[in-house]
Amino acid sequence: MKNNKIVIYIGILTIGLVLGWLLFGSSPRNNIEHNYTEVSEDGKMWTCSMHPQIMQPEPGDCPICGMDLIPVETNDVGLAADQFKMTNNAIALANIETTILTSSEKSNANGGLKLSGKIIANDNTTAIQAAHFGGRIEKLIFKSEGEYVSNGTLIASIYSPDLVTAQNELIEALDIKNEQPELYKAVRNKLKYWKISEQQIQNLERTKRVVNNFNMYATTNGFIEKMLVEEGNHVKEGASLFKVTNLNTVWAQLDVYEQDVKRLSLNQDIVINLNAYPDEIISAKIDYISPILNNDTRTVTVRATLINPKGKLKPGMLISGLVKLDETIKDETISVPKSAVMWTGKRSIVYVKTSNEEPVFELREVQVGASVGSNFLILSGLNPNDEIVTNGTFTVDAAAQLQGKRSMMNHINANKSNQIKIERLQAPEPFQKQLKKVVDSYLLLKDDLVNDKASSSVVYAKKILVDLNNVDMTLLTSKAAHNQWMSLLNEIKTSANFLSKANDIESQRKHFKPLSSSLTKVVELFGINRTVYSQFCPMADNDKGAFWLSLNEEIRNPYFGDAMLECGSVKQTIE
Numbered sequence: 001m002k003n004n005k006i007v008i009y010i011g012i013l014t015i016g017l018v019l020g021w022l023l024f025g026s027s028p029r030n031n032i033e034h035n036y037t038e039v040s041e042d043g044k045m046w047t048c049s050m051h052p053q054i055m056q057p058e059p060g061d062c063p064i065c066g067m068d069l070i071p072v073e074t075n076d077v078g079l080a081a082d083q084f085k086m087t088n089n090a091i092a093l094a095n096i097e098t099t100i101l102t103s104s105e106k107s108n109a110n111g112g113l114k115l116s117g118k119i120i121a122n123d124n125t126t127a128i129q130a131a132h133f134g135g136r137i138e139k140l141i142f143k144s145e146g147e148y149v150s151n152g153t154l155i156a157s158i159y160s161p162d163l164v165t166a167q168n169e170l171i172e173a174l175d176i177k178n179e180q181p182e183l184y185k186a187v188r189n190k191l192k193y194w195k196i197s198e199q200q201i202q203n204l205e206r207t208k209r210v211v212n213n214f215n216m217y218a219t220t221n222g223f224i225e226k227m228l229v230e231e232g233n234h235v236k237e238g239a240s241l242f243k244v245t246n247l248n249t250v251w252a253q254l255d256v257y258e259q260d261v262k263r264l265s266l267n268q269d270i271v272i273n274l275n276a277y278p279d280e281i282i283s284a285k286i287d288y289i290s291p292i293l294n295n296d297t298r299t300v301t302v303r304a305t306l307i308n309p310k311g312k313l314k315p316g317m318l319i320s321g322l323v324k325l326d327e328t329i330k331d332e333t334i335s336v337p338k339s340a341v342m343w344t345g346k347r348s349i350v351y352v353k354t355s356n357e358e359p360v361f362e363l364r365e366v367q368v369g370a371s372v373g374s375n376f377l378i379l380s381g382l383n384p385n386d387e388i389v390t391n392g393t394f395t396v397d398a399a400a401q402l403q404g405k406r407s408m409m410n411h412i413n414a415n416k417s418n419q420i421k422i423e424r425l426q427a428p429e430p431f432q433k434q435l436k437k438v439v440d441s442y443l444l445l446k447d448d449l450v451n452d453k454a455s456s457s458v459v460y461a462k463k464i465l466v467d468l469n470n471v472d473m474t475l476l477t478s479k480a481a482h483n484q485w486m487s488l489l490n491e492i493k494t495s496a497n498f499l500s501k502a503n504d505i506e507s508q509r510k511h512f513k514p515l516s517s518s519l520t521k522v523v524e525l526f527g528i529n530r531t532v533y534s535q536f537c538p539m540a541d542n543d544k545g546a547f548w549l550s551l552n553e554e555i556r557n558p559y560f561g562d563a564m565l566e567c568g569s570v571k572q573t574i575e
Helices: 002-042 088-093 161-175 181-193 198-207 258-263 393-402 429-450 454-469 479-501 505-526
Strands: 083-085 097-100 103-106 113-121 126-130 135-140 154-159 213-217 222-227 240-245 249-257 269-274 281-294 299-307 318-323 329-337 342-344 347-353 360-372 375-380 387-391 532-537 546-550 569-574
Touching (some): 161 181, 181 198, 249 318, 342 393, 387 393, 429 505, 429 546, 454 505
Antiparallel strands (some): 113 249, 222 240, 249 299, 269 281, 281 299
16 A cells, blocks of 8 residues: 555656656756857957956856956947947046147247256366375375365375485485586476475475475365275376365256257256255256267257355256247147056057047057156157047056957057067077077976976076076177177076075066066077977066066966966967
């Protein structure tokens, strides 16, 4: 009886399950398939906020850093590759403002041309105190910079063998003065030539006692700007003891950008403001414009002479100058608010609104010139009538990054065709083999950083130095190749030396970046008869990014190790 009931219950349960599957089982599957089809048709994409180059058609984790992917909100229909669109709601919430550019006019109405610089000593009032005779400095009266020296002041006591000999000659000539007056006169003039005073000579003639240490007196006035000797030094006749400068007048030295040099002329009025005395204004005239351009700063030096009777103006003080321009000068120089420019190391970028009807933007790299008030002069990259973002630039940049477009942090992978290709220099095979050993040691060092092995990384850094010493640079017969190798060799040695002395993994990774940069140039220039991959992590070095070399395309990040092992991408294949 009990067995029959169990069989009946099992049968009822089975029938219920079958009916439930028939009624409801197929419906969810159809719904799931339908929803998936809708997502695919909508073209919904998902990206990583830290690695916007990652684009997937479904949610998940970033394959580089493991963060959750977020939906991409974009509408690329009809847009160029580097353009992106924002919603009007986002524009309003972020208070994004734009400005249409026009050609600038630099005139008196704009307040003139502002320059910056510092106070320096007037070279025309600078002098060198020389040694009147050779010998050993037994005592220095003035020993530190900044002390004031007056003409005729005792400055040193010097033992001079030549003076001892000359004194003996004078004593002997004095005994035969009447018989040989010309000899006596010649010996006496010899001492005067060495700046020995008349009183000192008369004392010698009276006492006939030779003085071993002779006093030396100043022949110039001014503050000691630089000491050139110390007690105990041996000096030759005419040697420099110290440099003095008279600060009754000083120079205001300022820098002017090359595009503004045409606005300046000699005897032009300039107003000087000092950081040390912000309430004081000094009026002067430009009396010197350098004929030489500084290639590093792209500036030309201009000077004005300032009267300094009370010594308030001290060399090294920071100053600013305002040059009043006599006429309005029109040109095509573009001026933009400083809030529009974003700085990313050597790059300067501005966001341009490309459509009048819709909020469509694109990144534009620009070359920045002088700072004029609250604006920057733009030397290249923008044109009159361009509409640029002047407020909310970081919000626009974030939108570009989330949509996988070129942005402040995402510029290297935007266009591989923009990469600079270095022309291969001629290097013989023996040199390449020696260079390959350096690279092999570097790759072992890289692997240890990937595996967070600080102790053995030091060993391979030292091995790099040994391998570098075994590279025979005489194998490079080309002067260009030799010069390039000497320059890069010094960079590699410096980085490897620092790395070999670093005890913690973070310091090692810090020095690994310049080491990788220099070694990458070497491999590009000379080759090692082996394929090497140049790889890049945008998050290394506090999001500044860093390269490294690898034999494999697979990413193994030496800057983060296990923390972000696969963060990065291949940027170049070096054959």
